[in-house]
Amino acid sequence: MNDSTAQAPAWPAEIHKVLRATDVKQVCYVPDGGHKHLINLCHDDPDLAVMPLTTEEEGIGVLTGAWLGGQRGVLLMQCSGAGNCVNQFGLLRICNLPFVTLVTMRGEWGEANPWQVPMGQNTEPVLELCGFTCHRVEKPEDVAPTVEASIDFAYLASTPVAVILGQRLNGAKKFHN
Amino acid sequence: MAKQGSNRLNRREVVRTLLADRGDTCVVGGLGGPSLDLNAVAFHDLNFTMRGAMGAASMIALGLAVAQPSRPVWAVTGDGEMLMCLGGLATIGARQPENLKIVVLDNEHYEETGSQRSHTALGVDLAATALACGFRWSATVDSDSDLERVHKDLKEKPGPALVVVKISQEKLPPAKQSRNPQHVKNQFRKALLGEDFPGP
Numbered sequence: 001m002n003d004s005t006a007q008a009p010a011w012p013a014e015i016h017k018v019l020r021a022t023d024v025k026q027v028c029y030v031p032d033g034g035h036k037h038l039i040n041l042c043h044d045d046p047d048l049a050v051m052p053l054t055t056e057e058e059g060i061g062v063l064t065g066a067w068l069g070g071q072r073g074v075l076l077m078q079c080s081g082a083g084n085c086v087n088q089f090g091l092l093r094i095c096n097l098p099f100v101t102l103v104t105m106r107g108e109w110g111e112a113n114p115w116q117v118p119m120g121q122n123t124e125p126v127l128e129l130c131g132f133t134c135h136r137v138e139k140p141e142d143v144a145p146t147v148e149a150s151i152d153f154a155y156l157a158s159t160p161v162a163v164i165l166g167q168r169l170n171g172a173k174k175f176h177n
Numbered sequence: 178m179a180k181q182g183s184n185r186l187n188r189r190e191v192v193r194t195l196l197a198d199r200g201d202t203c204v205v206g207g208l209g210g211p212s213l214d215l216n217a218v219a220f221h222d223l224n225f226t227m228r229g230a231m232g233a234a235s236m237i238a239l240g241l242a243v244a245q246p247s248r249p250v251w252a253v254t255g256d257g258e259m260l261m262c263l264g265g266l267a268t269i270g271a272r273q274p275e276n277l278k279i280v281v282l283d284n285e286h287y288e289e290t291g292s293q294r295s296h297t298a299l300g301v302d303l304a305a306t307a308l309a310c311g312f313r314w315s316a317t318v319d320s321d322s323d324l325e326r327v328h329k330d331l332k333e334k335p336g337p338a339l340v341v342v343k344i345s346q347e348k349l350p351p352a353k354q355s356r357n358p359q360h361v362k363n364q365f366r367k368a369l370l371g372e373d374f375p376g377p
Contacts (some may be wrong), residue, residue: 026243049243051272054264061233061265065205065240068225068362070370073240091230095358 011169012037014144015102016045019074022151025049026066026073028059034170035076056081060088064097072155075101079123080116081172082162089130094159099160100151103127110172120167127162136164143169181285181298188282188344192253193218195280195328200249203241203369203370207234207254209289210349211282215253216356222368226361232261235279239269239324242277245369249276251331256297256341263306266339268309268328275335284346294344307339326374 007042015038028051029035042050053059059075066073082103092099102114106113107120124134133153137146147163154161187237188210196219204224206212211234212226225237238252259281269277285298297303304315313336316327327340 026240044243049272051239051243051268054267057232058262058265059237061230061236062240062243062268064233065237065242066244067240068237068365068369069203069241069244070333070366071240071244088230088233091227091233095362097362 009140009169011140011143013041015147016041018047018144018148018151022148022155023072024074024151025071026051026063027076028053028062028073029076030054030056030059030078030081032076032078032104034078034167035102035175036105038076038102043123055084057085057088059101060085060091060099063099064091064095067175072098073094073100074150074151077101077103079103079105079107079164080119081128082123083119086126086130089132089160098154098157098158100154100163101161102147102163102165104165105167105171106173107167109167109168111159112172112175124162124164130160131147132154132160132162134162134164136166138166138168140169143172180319181300181302184284184343184345185319186321186324186342186344188284188347188349189214189218191282191324191342191344194324195253195331196221198332199223200340202240202249202251203245203365205234205238205241205250205254205324206229206253207258208225210257211253211255211256211288212260213245213349214282222364224361225365226356227358231258231303232265233259235262235265235269238277238279239265239274242274243272246274246276246285249278249332250274251277252279254279256281256285256295256303256349257287259294259303260301266307266310266312269337270307272337273313274337275313278331279311279339280331281339281341283341284342284344288348291360297341304339307337311363312337312339315339315341317341
């Protein structure tokens, strides 16, 4: 999957369609290889405000502001970013805000880089401690319905939701030393 | 250019002056002093004030400015809160929201935690940082005449802009009570979006 000749999987384009269908207007992200195709699709869509961040915690504020201003948004990040956000997650809880993040996993299925393992192992427990409902996805066909249900859940029930995109979806990153 | 250590303006007078004719400006208040100042002398339903989430004020203002491009959106925050979001200045610079302005009430100290000196007392120039991050303009002011000039600029010149106001160091009277964050949120949404958007 990380081979440059490999075809893009279908699920990133399906997520993009779901974002459009659920009226998401702001997409912020710290890049991750697992989100590469989706980030490109979002940048190519003139109806989305797409904002690269310097650190994931900025996204908590941006999407709070988006919601205060009447717009929906999502934060795209790698699982290591969840650790960068912890104090700012308190904002979501104290104000009872809707929030959606799509988290690509590292440090699990076939991981070759030991530095990814600690945060990978702690991502879901940390998010749950911070009040998130986590919906984990391992199969490509489950991605779009899970993202759609998570956006509905977050914005209708006013609660933070994380879609955990398992490393198996993207395949383990190959290192050529 | 105002210099480090030139702190003499009164924070509440500054907030009162800059927001006296705010019109439909949305204001995000950074934690601590600036939010108390806003509640004390510039209370408005279009204020979203905080007593936590340090580093979030400018980013909330960014998301709001993107969602409401025809509205002026300000963040009013302190030097410590702004320093916790220096990367956010780069994020704003990359986006270039014309309706976004940041006012930093800079007393060069972390007043609430025992008056420790902040980085702005130790050579860090927030206005220059904003310019280096691509802000359209910035200013540092330490006198009433400068404040009047910048007040006009904040209303008339497109952003993104950052204004540092060198305020004097003073103890704030304690807040009588903490405003309920969910009430603040709902009040803000209702004032901005109307009855159909009080939100859950």
